[in-house]
Amino acid sequence: MSFVVYVNNPTSKAMVHKTACIRYIIRKNDVTQYGFWTTPFKTFKDAQDYAKGTGKKRVDTCSYCMK
Numbered sequence: 001m002s003f004v005v006y007v008n009n010p011t012s013k014a015m016v017h018k019t020a021c022i023r024y025i026i027r028k029n030d031v032t033q034y035g036f037w038t039t040p041f042k043t044f045k046d047a048q049d050y051a052k053g054t055g056k057k058r059v060d061t062c063s064y065c066m067k
Contacts, residue, residue: 021065
């Protein structure tokens, strides 16, 4: 299983998702002024480390796919 991070600039969030997450599947090609998806990470730790390194105020996991 792989993981991705969605970085949302206006809300200062970096959220870790599974690549199987429907939110990622539907929106993975979205790149806007508001945010972007990273390329997949092999481990949760790598994705979480990236999310923490963004400097966003809120770093969390997707409540939908990471239950």
